[in-house]
Amino acid sequence: DTGVSQDPRHKITKRGQNVTFRCDPISEHNRLYWYRQTLGQGPEFLTYFQNEAQLEKSRLLSDRFSAERPKGSFSTLEIQRTEQGDSAMYLCASSLRTGTGSSTEAFFGQGTRLTVV
Amino acid sequence: GIQVEQSPPDLILQEGANSTLRCNFSDSVNNLQWFHQNPWGQLINLFYIPSGTKQNGRLSATTVATERYSLLYISSSQTTDSGVYFCAVTARPNSGGSNYKLTFGKGTLLTVNP
Numbered sequence: 001d002t003g004v005s006q007d008p009r010h011k012i013t014k015r016g017q018n019v020t021f022r023c024d025p026i027s028e029h030n031r032l033y034w035y036r037q038t039l040g041q042g043p044e045f046l047t048y049f050q051n052e053a054q055l056e057k058s059r060l061l062s063d064r065f066s067a068e069r070p071k072g073s074f075s076t077l078e079i080q081r082t083e084q085g086d087s088a089m090y091l092c093a094s095s096l097r098t099g100t101g102s103s104t105e106a107f108f109g110q111g112t113r114l115t116v117v
Numbered sequence: 118g119i120q121v122e123q124s125p126p127d128l129i130l131q132e133g134a135n136s137t138l139r140c141n142f143s144d145s146v147n148n149l150q151w152f153h154q155n156p157w158g159q160l161i162n163l164f165y166i167p168s169g170t171k172q173n174g175r176l177s178a179t180t181v182a183t184e185r186y187s188l189l190y191i192s193s194s195q196t197t198d199s200g201v202y203f204c205a206v207t208a209r210p211n212s213g214g215s216n217y218k219l220t221f222g223k224g225t226l227l228t229v230n231p
Binding site: 031033035037040041042043044045048050056089091093095097101102103104105106107108109110111113 | 121147148150152157158159160162165203205207210215216217218219220221222223224
């Protein structure tokens with residue numbers, strides 16, 4: 001396993017179009033996270049899965065955003081009716097749940113850079 | 118939620134110089150990680166260091182959890198060290214935060230000139 005993989009690396013879309021991003025986590029990791037990063041800022045948490053269950057969604061995640069993790073493996077993040085404000089780097093990360101409920105070290109994918117024109 | 122502050126926001130060095138980056142956090146943490154973001158945007162793991170001291174080549178890190186700060190030391194800096202360095206933490210459950218998601222600081226932009 002070579003780490004967390006994201007696809008595509010870059011996406012340019014017209015305003016109003018729908019886009020979908022994919023994340024393949026490290027295979028033994030049961031926790032998967034999506035983050036968004038805009039220019040000059042640190043990544044901000046969007047949503048989190050433990051296995052196939054989506055356990056938390058940030059207020060940043062509007063109704064136009066939906067994420068899934070069928071069968072607890074890869075995950076998809078879909079943005080409907082894209083807006084220029086959605087332009088950002090979308091990062092996926094994965095980790096393991098420990099016995100105490102906390103997380104082991106998180107590893108990030110290369111990110112998907114979205115540009116909405 | 119937990120707050121993370123990094124300093125300095127920007128740092129310019131000559132190749133060969135040493136530097137110290139600081140990360141302050143507002144509450145008890147379960148996990149603390151340092152990352153280097155490369156020019157293509159990928160976050161590279163440097164240290165997983167909720168407490169104590171670790172070293173990896175020219176880089177070392179120290180976290181003093183009781184005083185709520187962590188330091189990243191870069192010695193004999195090289196131009197390839199340039200980029201943004203992020204500190205990120207997960208809160209302890211008893212501090213009212215989530216013990217699974219990372220909260221990031223705004224980063225330190227390091228520029229190493231030849």
